[in-house]
Amino acid sequence: MSDVILEMRNITKTFPGVKALDNVSFSVRQGEIHALVGENGAGKSTLMKVLSGVYPHGTYEGDIFFEGKECRFRDINDSEKVGLVIIHQELALIPFLSITENLFLGNEQATSGVIDWNKSISMTKELLEKVGLHESPNTLITDMGVGKQQLVEIAKALAKEVKLLILDEPTASLSEGDSEKLLELLLQLKAQGISSVLISHKLSEVSKVADSITILRDGAAIETLDCQKDTITEDRIIRGMVGRDMTHRFPPRESNIGDTIFEVRDWNVYHPLHEDRKVSTNINIKVRKGEVVGIAGLMGAGRTELAMSIFGRAYGTRISGTAYKHGKEIDISSIDKAIANGVSYLTEDRKAYGLVLIEEIKNNITLTNLEAISDARFIINEPKEMTVTSEYKDKLNIKCSSILQLAVNLSGGNQQKVVLSKWLFSNPDILILDEPTRGIDVGAKYEIYTIINRLAAEGKGIILISSELPEILGVCDRIYVMREGKIVGELPASEASQEAVMKYIMTQEVAV
Amino acid sequence: MKTLTSLFKSNIREYGMLIALIAIMAFFQYATDGILFKPVNITNLVLQNSYIIVMAMGMLLIIVAGWIDLSVGSVAAFVGAIAAVLMVKLDIHWSLTMLICLVIGALVGVWQGYWVAYIKIPAFIVTLAGMLIFRGLTLLILNGEAVGPFPTEFQRLSTGFIPDFFNNEGFHITTILIGILLSIILIVLDVRARKNQQKYGFEVTPFYFFVLKNAFITAAVMALCYLMASYKGLPNVLIVLFVLITGYAFVTSQTVVGRRIYAMGGNEKAARLSGVNTPRLLFGTFVNMGVLAALAGMIVTARLNTATPKAGVGFELDVIAACFIGGASASGGVGKVIGAVVGAFLIGVMNNGMSILGIGIDWQQAIKGFVLLLAVFFDVYNKNKNV
Numbered sequence: 093m094s095d096v097i098l099e100m101r102n103i104t105k106t107f108p109g110v111k112a113l114d115n116v117s118f119s120v121r122q123g124e125i126h127a128l129v130g131e132n133g134a135g136k137s138t139l140m141k142v143l144s145g146v147y148p149h150g151t152y153e154g155d156i157f158f159e160g161k162e163c164r165f166r167d168i169n170d171s172e173k174v175g176l177v178i179i180h181q182e183l184a185l186i187p188f189l190s191i192t193e194n195l196f197l198g199n200e201q202a203t204s205g206v207i208d209w210n211k212s213i214s215m216t217k218e219l220l221e222k223v224g225l226h227e228s229p230n231t232l233i234t235d236m237g238v239g240k241q242q243l244v245e246i247a248k249a250l251a252k253e254v255k256l257l258i259l260d261e262p263t264a265s266l267s268e269g270d271s272e273k274l275l276e277l278l279l280q281l282k283a284q285g286i287s288s289v290l291i292s293h294k295l296s297e298v299s300k301v302a303d304s305i306t307i308l309r310d311g312a313a314i315e316t317l318d319c320q321k322d323t324i325t326e327d328r329i330i331r332g333m334v335g336r337d338m339t340h341r342f343p344p345r346e347s348n349i350g351d352t353i354f355e356v357r358d359w360n361v362y363h364p365l366h367e368d369r370k371v372s373t374n375i376n377i378k379v380r381k382g383e384v385v386g387i388a389g390l391m392g393a394g395r396t397e398l399a400m401s402i403f404g405r406a407y408g409t410r411i412s413g414t415a416y417k418h419g420k421e422i423d424i425s426s427i428d429k430a431i432a433n434g435v436s437y438l439t440e441d442r443k444a445y446g447l448v449l450i451e452e453i454k455n456n457i458t459l460t461n462l463e464a465i466s467d468a469r470f471i472i473n474e475p476k477e478m479t480v481t482s483e484y485k486d487k488l489n490i491k492c493s494s495i496l497q498l499a500v501n502l503s504g505g506n507q508q509k510v511v512l513s514k515w516l517f518s519n520p521d522i523l524i525l526d527e528p529t530r531g532i533d534v535g536a537k538y539e540i541y542t543i544i545n546r547l548a549a550e551g552k553g554i555i556l557i558s559s560e561l562p563e564i565l566g567v568c569d570r571i572y573v574m575r576e577g578k579i580v581g582e583l584p585a586s587e588a589s590q591e592a593v594m595k596y597i598m599t600q601e602v603a604v
Numbered sequence: 605m606k607t608l609t610s611l612f613k614s615n616i617r618e619y620g621m622l623i624a625l626i627a628i629m630a631f632f633q634y635a636t637d638g639i640l641f642k643p644v645n646i647t648n649l650v651l652q653n654s655y656i657i658v659m660a661m662g663m664l665l666i667i668v669a670g671w672i673d674l675s676v677g678s679v680a681a682f683v684g685a686i687a688a689v690l691m692v693k694l695d696i697h698w699s700l701t702m703l704i705c706l707v708i709g710a711l712v713g714v715w716q717g718y719w720v721a722y723i724k725i726p727a728f729i730v731t732l733a734g735m736l737i738f739r740g741l742t743l744l745i746l747n748g749e750a751v752g753p754f755p756t757e758f759q760r761l762s763t764g765f766i767p768d769f770f771n772n773e774g775f776h777i778t779t780i781l782i783g784i785l786l787s788i789i790l791i792v793l794d795v796r797a798r799k800n801q802q803k804y805g806f807e808v809t810p811f812y813f814f815v816l817k818n819a820f821i822t823a824a825v826m827a828l829c830y831l832m833a834s835y836k837g838l839p840n841v842l843i844v845l846f847v848l849i850t851g852y853a854f855v856t857s858q859t860v861v862g863r864r865i866y867a868m869g870g871n872e873k874a875a876r877l878s879g880v881n882t883p884r885l886l887f888g889t890f891v892n893m894g895v896l897a898a899l900a901g902m903i904v905t906a907r908l909n910t911a912t913p914k915a916g917v918g919f920e921l922d923v924i925a926a927c928f929i930g931g932a933s934a935s936g937g938v939g940k941v942i943g944a945v946v947g948a949f950l951i952g953v954m955n956n957g958m959s960i961l962g963i964g965i966d967w968q969q970a971i972k973g974f975v976l977l978l979a980v981f982f983d984v985y986n987k988n989k990n991v
Contacts, residue, residue: 448866448867450871450938451866462860470860470861
């Protein structure tokens with residue numbers, strides 16, 4: 093049990109402006125289940141991407157040893173060749189192909205290009221037996237549930253003769269029963285000598301199956317806990333995940349909170365495709381004038397879905413519930429109505445949903461309210477547009493050669509400022525900011541926080557969705573915690589600690 | 605100060621196709637022993653290609669919005685057939701007929717736009733279906749035969765010329781006057797735009813380049829008018845074209861709706877989340893296309909003086925090619941009205957020049973295909989180089 097199968101030494105990985113991993117060392121023993129935990133953005137996925145060759149050798153510092161040999165992976169194929177297989181959170185199966193076809197994709201059982209289907213199918217049966225999946229090899233992926241798809245992924249890894257299996261949030265979208273089965277399977281594989289790395293937010297699972305736990309925080313490996321020697325409580329893990337220095341990451345702020353400006357009552361939303369799946373259940377939230385309200389929760393907790401459903405029903409079907417502004421019911425049933433009523437939503441994915449990348453900064457900023465810079469509300473007054481957008485450029489400190497620069501050529505932080513400008517230009521009273529600091533460097537984050545403070549001081553109501561707890565605690569006046577489409581907790585910032593919020597997030601039973 | 609070459613390089617996308625057009629014109633002028641620029645041929649060139657340009661403007665909007673319309677040739681034929689039946693068989697007045705035809709074009713657009721914008725069926729499929737549907741309906745309406753001829757008033761739409769108020773034999777003075785007026789307007793507009801840019805501290809092209817550009821444009825306008833004047837003057841259809849080009853160039857570059865179409869083509873989701881009613885906008889571009897296809901259908905029918913079941917076959921390809929040659933991007937969000945017009949003229953000059961040279965339809969097709977590929981390659985190559 094003590095042989096080390098994988099050793100990563102002093103891994104450092106930098107992205108422009110951010111140190112994602114800082115001198116991280118991580119080792120996995122032969123035949124153990126090693127859990128990797130940490131907050132969103134702590135560097136878990138980055139570490140695994142370095143390991144699996146997504147970030148090839150040379151783009152990071154440090155060494156990787158697998159079974160005692162030094163490895164320099166150029167891509168995923170290289171790492172799979174030595175028996176290292178990663179299963180991502182978003183499954184990489186092709187929906188309209190059968191199990192067999194998926195299992196041997198890129199690894200076809202073929203002689204001179206002609207696939208031997210009999211051989212493939214009999215091998216598939218064996219593999220499915222191993223993972224305990226009772227399905228015909230010809231079943232299409234699309235006809236199976238996510239839990240079974242997960243098992244197919246594992247079977248696919250087994251087909252590649254895996255020695256170390258890496259699972260990134262495998263149970264995030266699984267039901268209780270399916271998760272149980274999956275963990276059972278991991279234990280079985282362990283008995284067969286296959287080691288695994290389990291990345292998970294569900295601490296109950298971690299403490300159940302893991303032999304050791306490594307905690308990452310802010311790109312550094314904080315500690316490795318040995319579960320065989322000591323009993324590890326969830327509280328112990330949480331403490332490791334959040335304990336950090338919090339000074340000077342957030343600008344100081346003085347709250348000046350007024351009356352309720354915006355309120356959503358009894359809000360229910362269903363999934364747009366699976367119409368019987370509820371994604372938001374009986375949501376009641378409100379935000380007051382000058383207040384910054386945070387919505388904490390894990391990815392997949394339904395925060396974005398809630399925000400987009402509020403913003404002109406941009407997401408979901410069968411939406412019910414009412415919205416009030418200054419106590420009066422308002423109609424926000426379409427995006428233009430929402431904007432007209434002073435509600436705006438800054439998306440979490442600025443490239444896909446926030447910007448028209450091939451257009452100029454100027455055009456992006458004015459898109460939400462073109463009439464405001466147009467004569468007779470129809471003919472664009474370009475001089476006026478230039479003046480207005482230049483003001484935003486100065487006010488928000490957008491670093492660019494000119495407002496005629498294309499959005500695609502800006503850095504992440506500056507792109508985010510353009511998106512923010514665009515929403516400010518729509519003249520909102522309520523701003524819903526969804527992960528406004530995702531993927532931008534520390535300096536730009538600070539600037540965004542400053543802008544948030546300024547907007548609050550101007551009397552706007554701000555709802556901040558963030559997966560980074562310190563950010564929520566550092567910026568907000570009041571915090572809602574969301575899990576599985578429900579508000580499971582509400583606490584004022586003064587009473588909130590990371591441990592308290594994390595407990596709401598992690599606890600399986602509702603503990604309000 | 606910027607040199608001319610560096611200036612050219614930075615605007616290569618804008619000027620590249622124009623220069624290609626001039627080069628191709630010069631080539632055919634030489635190859636055809638000067639026939640290309642004979643007044644009668646230039647007039648013919650405009651008449652022959654007017655319908656392509658009319659439809660190219662609608663198509664450009666659809667391509668900028670990120671889609672395509674394969675049905676325009678069939679729709680043009682369909683509307684032409686209806687016009688023929690209304691005027692020849694039912695004796696309905698030509699003006700009322702034209703109105704009805706435009707409305708029918710709009711309804712065709714409503715039909716296709718509904719499927720694309722609201723039911724979310726890809727436009728490729730909807731308009732492929734439309735191509736078959738409207739071709740079939742054309743055959744049905746015409747009963748498989750050619751119908752004509754039409755009242756002279758209707759024919760004038762595409763074969764008529766503006767009257768000369770000076771009644772000068774052999775030389776059309778009104779045409780020259782219009783040319784002069786147009787040149788002055790263009791210069792004034794450009795000067796104003798330049799002043800505005802300077803006022804806001806933006807970099808402008810060097811003054812000598814500015815003068816050169818305007819001198820060139822004026823020379824081109826006046827040369828065209830002179831050639832036209834020494835034949836029969838400006839054709840009516842050229843006036844229609846001029847109004848349409850100016851109108852669409854203005855709408856696409858200066859208005860809210862134009863800006864939104866580009867945003868929608870550039871990133872549909874971002875545009876929708878910015879409050880743009882993207883389905884309605886897309887629907888509108890298809891209705892617009894339908895009206896323009898109807899207009900083109902009438903122009904073609906009037907020119908041939910008969911409506912035939914085979915009219916308009918392959919038009920869609922020329923129209924789409926014109927847009928892409930003119931720099932529109934197949935993935936949407938990029939393209940200019942002027943570009944599409946230049947593209948349409950480029951195809952027109954090639955069609956005309958090659959016909960004069962007696963090149964068979966076989967080679968004509970192949971050569972046009974190569975030119976399309978080359979033009980788009982040139983675009984892609986430049987884009988990659990600049991990244």
